[in-house]
Each structure stands twice: as C-alpha cells, then as structure tokens.
Amino acid sequence: MEYGFLEGRPMWLVYAALFVIAFARTQATYWIGRSVDAGVRRTRYAERLGDRLERAHRLINRFGPPAVTLSYMTVGVQTAVHLAAGAMRMHFARYLAAMLPGCALWAAIYSLGGMAVLAVWWNMFLDSPALATTVAALVAAVLVGALLVRRRAAARTSGASSPEDTVAT
Template structure:
C-alpha cells in the first residue's frame, strides 16, 4: 500500500489518517459479512446449517475478539477475519471493542515503520531463507521469554502482596 499523500506530514496526522483508513475499511468488511449472513439465512441451506451455524456464532462471540485484534498484525488474514466476524454475526459492541485496539496497532505498524522492517526481513529471506528463519526464531524466542518472565514476576508480586500471614478464612468464635 502506498500512502504518498502522507509523506512529510506530522506524525500525529499520519497516524490519525491511517487509523481512520483502517477503521472504515474494517467496518465496511464487517458489514459486508453481516449482509452475507442475511443472504444465507434466506436460502434453503439455512435450515441445513441450523444448529451448526448457531454453535459457530456462539464460538466466534466467545473466542473471536482476540483473533480480531491480532488479525491487524497479519498479512492476508485481516480481511477474512473481519468478513467472518460479520458473517458469523459477532455482537457489534464486542467486535468494536476488539477492533479499536487492532486499528491502533495497524496504524502504529504502518506509521512507525513496521512495514519497513517487514520489507527488510523479506529481502533477507529472499537472499538467505535459513538466516532469515533463524533470526525470526531468535526474535520469537526472545519475545516469548520476555512475556514468560514478566508473567512470572507479576505472579510472584501478586503472591507476595497477598501473603500477609492470614488465611483469609473467617474465624469462628
């Protein structure tokens, strides 16, 4: 994607413009999905899908929001995720709450040079697939390690903060 009209503009303007672009794009995709669902429900196949369709809708409402947010950091999955969310009738407020941080993430990736990093990696992959894969694995391991260490520290702090010697059970007298 080329956003030449944003070149040389202040960072806040670039970020805001990209946020609005992705917001509108994903809203349109979601509502197209809702239209597809409405069309499918008017066909003879709707009765055949019946319970399976309802079960799929419950699952997407329960587990779909994190997938919507994460989809903004992917290539090739984002549009399908939003179309599926609409077609599976994800509750709009839940979808919106998952979509907003995703839009912020996407705008940050594009405005802060995330695409440049991906282009550099892709060029490295074309030159040396093994080296690019090893670098990717090392970066992924570092991220996983960082997340695990932070979670453990948080768990240790929570245990330390809650460990005041009292069991928390009411004492009967």
C-alpha cells in the same frame, strides 16, 4: 500499500489517518458480512444448516474477538476474518472491542515502519533462509526472555514468591 498524501506530515497525523482508514475499511467489511448473513437466512440453505449455523454463531462470538484483533498483524487474512465476523453475526460490541485495538496496532505497524522491517526480513529470507530464520528465532527469544524477566520482577515486588525463590528445608 503507499499513502503518499501522508508523506512529510506529523507523526500523529499519519497515525490518526491510518487508524481511520483501518476503522472504515474493517467496519465496511463487517457490515457487508452482516448483509451476507441476512441474505443467507432468507434462503432454504439456512434451513438445511439449521442448528449448525447457530452453533457457528456461538463459537464466533466466544472465540472470535482475539482472531479479529490478531488479524491486523497479518497480510491477506484481515478481510476474510472481518467478513466472517460479520457473516457469523459476532455481537457488534464484542467486534468493536476487538477491532479498536486491532486498528491501533495496524496504524502503529504501518506508521512506525513495521512493514519496512518486514520487507527487510523477507529480502533476507530470500537471500538466506537459514539466517532469516535464525534472526527471527533470536528476536522471539529476546522478547520471551524480556517478558519472563518482567514477570519475575513484578512477582517479587508484589510479594508473591515464584518456585525459584522457595528453598526446600
């Protein structure tokens, strides 16, 4: 996806424009999904679905928000997730609360070159799948290691003891 009109603009403007683009696109998709649901509810098909449709609505409201936020890190799944959130009538407040950080994430990925990193990795994968998989595993290990170190440091500063800190007497 290219946004040539943003080329050479200040970073804050590029980020803001991409955020607005993501916001408008996902809002439109959500409301199209709500329209689909309204249409389905007026048919005999809704009568046949009955309680199953209501169960699905409850599940989407309960477990859907993380899927909405995480969908922004995918390519090709976002539209389906947002359409399903609308069609399953996810409460708008829950949807909005999940959508806003997702829009921020998407804008950051695109404005900070995340897609360029993904393209480089994909080309590496096409040339050497083993090398690309190794690089991905190393990056994941570094991220997990950094997270563990940070949690342990936070636990020490808060006075909580971790299992490693206790000594059997």
